[in-house]
Amino acid sequence: MTRRQFIPLVGIAATASYASIRFQKPPKLSDGPSANSAVAIIRARSYSEDLVSRMLEGVRQTGLDVRGKRVLLKPNLVEFESSTVINTDATIVAAAVELFHRLGASDVRIGEGPGHRRDTLDLADDARYRSTIPKFESIFTDLNRDDVSPIRGFADEKEFYFPNTVLGADLIVSLAKMKTHHWAGATLSMKNLFGLVPGSIYGWPKNKLHYIGIPRSVAELSRHFRNTYAIVDGVVGMEGNGPIQGTPKPAGVLVMGHDLVAVDSTCCRIMGIDPEKVEYLRLAADLGHVHAGRIEQRGESIASVQTNFALIEEFSGLRLA
Amino acid sequence: MGDLYLESRLDFLRKTQNPDGGWGYFPGRKSWLEPTTYAMLALHATPGAEAPLDRAWKLVRSWQTAEGSFRPSGQVQGGTWITAHVVTLASVRGVYDGDVRRSVDWMLSVVGAEHNLLMRAASALHLLKTKLDVSHEGWPWREGNAAWIEPTAHTLVALKKVSGKYPGAELEHRIRDGEMLVLSRRCSDGGWNCGNPNVLNFDLPSYPETTGLALLGLQGRSAQELDGALDVAQRFREETKSSLAKAWLGIALRCHGRNPSAPSGESKVPGDIMLAALEALGHADGNYKLLRTGGRA
Numbered sequence: 001m002t003r004r005q006f007i008p009l010v011g012i013a014a015t016a017s018y019a020s021i022r023f024q025k026p027p028k029l030s031d032g033p034s035a036n037s038a039v040a041i042i043r044a045r046s047y048s049e050d051l052v053s054r055m056l057e058g059v060r061q062t063g064l065d066v067r068g069k070r071v072l073l074k075p076n077l078v079e080f081e082s083s084t085v086i087n088t089d090a091t092i093v094a095a096a097v098e099l100f101h102r103l104g105a106s107d108v109r110i111g112e113g114p115g116h117r118r119d120t121l122d123l124a125d126d127a128r129y130r131s132t133i134p135k136f137e138s139i140f141t142d143l144n145r146d147d148v149s150p151i152r153g154f155a156d157e158k159e160f161y162f163p164n165t166v167l168g169a170d171l172i173v174s175l176a177k178m179k180t181h182h183w184a185g186a187t188l189s190m191k192n193l194f195g196l197v198p199g200s201i202y203g204w205p206k207n208k209l210h211y212i213g214i215p216r217s218v219a220e221l222s223r224h225f226r227n228t229y230a231i232v233d234g235v236v237g238m239e240g241n242g243p244i245q246g247t248p249k250p251a252g253v254l255v256m257g258h259d260l261v262a263v264d265s266t267c268c269r270i271m272g273i274d275p276e277k278v279e280y281l282r283l284a285a286d287l288g289h290v291h292a293g294r295i296e297q298r299g300e301s302i303a304s305v306q307t308n309f310a311l312i313e314e315f316s317g318l319r320l321a
Numbered sequence: 322m323g324d325l326y327l328e329s330r331l332d333f334l335r336k337t338q339n340p341d342g343g344w345g346y347f348p349g350r351k352s353w354l355e356p357t358t359y360a361m362l363a364l365h366a367t368p369g370a371e372a373p374l375d376r377a378w379k380l381v382r383s384w385q386t387a388e389g390s391f392r393p394s395g396q397v398q399g400g401t402w403i404t405a406h407v408v409t410l411a412s413v414r415g416v417y418d419g420d421v422r423r424s425v426d427w428m429l430s431v432v433g434a435e436h437n438l439l440m441r442a443a444s445a446l447h448l449l450k451t452k453l454d455v456s457h458e459g460w461p462w463r464e465g466n467a468a469w470i471e472p473t474a475h476t477l478v479a480l481k482k483v484s485g486k487y488p489g490a491e492l493e494h495r496i497r498d499g500e501m502l503v504l505s506r507r508c509s510d511g512g513w514n515c516g517n518p519n520v521l522n523f524d525l526p527s528y529p530e531t532t533g534l535a536l537l538g539l540q541g542r543s544a545q546e547l548d549g550a551l552d553v554a555q556r557f558r559e560e561t562k563s564s565l566a567k568a569w570l571g572i573a574l575r576c577h578g579r580n581p582s583a584p585s586g587e588s589k590v591p592g593d594i595m596l597a598a599l600e601a602l603g604h605a606d607g608n609y610k611l612l613r614t615g616g617r618a
Binding site: 122 | 345346347350353355393394396401402434450461462463465466467469471472514515520521523525528530563564565593595
């Protein structure tokens, strides 16, 4: 066979392989950990409400002891566009800082490593973080440019580097935004952990995670960082072509809990998305609960706050029946 | 304000050099190659800089890997895109030894991972979610990943700067093909983002800082090929609040022979070493000329 004949054959075989990767049957859903998980759905119709009190209610309902702990708040700070709601609202981040101080944390820091933009402080300025959060610059770490240390066992990589601020935290609080996502279906507390990966090593975007696979990377981050708690900003979320170009979607809720898989599964149900069809939730189903029957819903019921988020055609199959 | 603006930044860089000779992203932090190379370029040939920069150069060279690439810091194993900065710096310092040649060879061996048969076939069959032209090679942040604008632009600058010393058909091909990759990834609004102008048939917006970087890599291309991109960059520079974007756009516009207005408003020196170095480089009297690659088109 000549080289000229061989190359098209390889191309066809490779393309078939690629297509089979895209359309292969997902693995069986794990039953998850033995104990059930508590997830609190707290009503918050606007950012001008007393958000600290709302969050305290969520903490009471899910249980959380942070006394003497170093807490890292990880908001979703991605890009800024004044016509939509890409980022975790500044009032949510400010309320969380106050919340964890009130709860007795020894240190409360904010850290983020945006995936596209390198001028993190400018982004924080646009998103009103600097003007809304007291002493913002003194408690903020740009995780893209922090000093780093290697860890082993992340996604079968020999070594993978994470910021020292992340590795030194006793508790990482994923302050995510409730949004649809054009690669993953939905971006919530688990996908938000992408911002823990340092751009100084993995670039902008953090393309290494794409090559590991977005669903697998999301699951691996949750597998590696178990010292987590989630507060999802669904006061106003994003629907349609998220996570950047979608449109605002008021859902009027905060969703909180220790089990990020259960929190994200609950968020999906609120958004009208079937969590059992979201690949990264299936991959992480051994870490936490996807099945509704294993999640103890506290606060509001899902039915009372459920509001379908518009989905792009690519993800129309995720719609909850 | 001009001299004070520049001198205050250079003075900040002089005072924040680490004992090991490098610079961290922020004062008092561990040395990284990226802020170190920008600080070295900003301070190059300034009064009293020779000995500090010799120390810095010694540290930088100690981070070369066996394969010729450079590690991004002493804490990190494995070489990355940052190798381009060291080659540019070597050219500025007039160093063209065997170690630099190994770095150039490493850069020539690295291509964006999307430039493979599988992806090209998938692209031809419209199986990809993006509209990338995967026929171009470009350069990734890390070997084994896809090509993006910033690492491609920096590598283009490095290869163009050493092309006279290491002439060859492969080097010329990679420069031309890298430029084509950058041109192919222009956003519909006229600028560039990280390198993905369209996802699922939705156009994505460009960013000012990556527009500056793309233009830095495209030095030497004709006005027709740039098709108004310099005007877009000029507008971005006037409109953006981002100090980082202003700095990159200033450097790129000056390298293209334009003379953007001097920085206005608050002239406070940033506490960010990389930003301070880029602001110094992009000043009218700064060392932006070291990133000029001449008319090669």
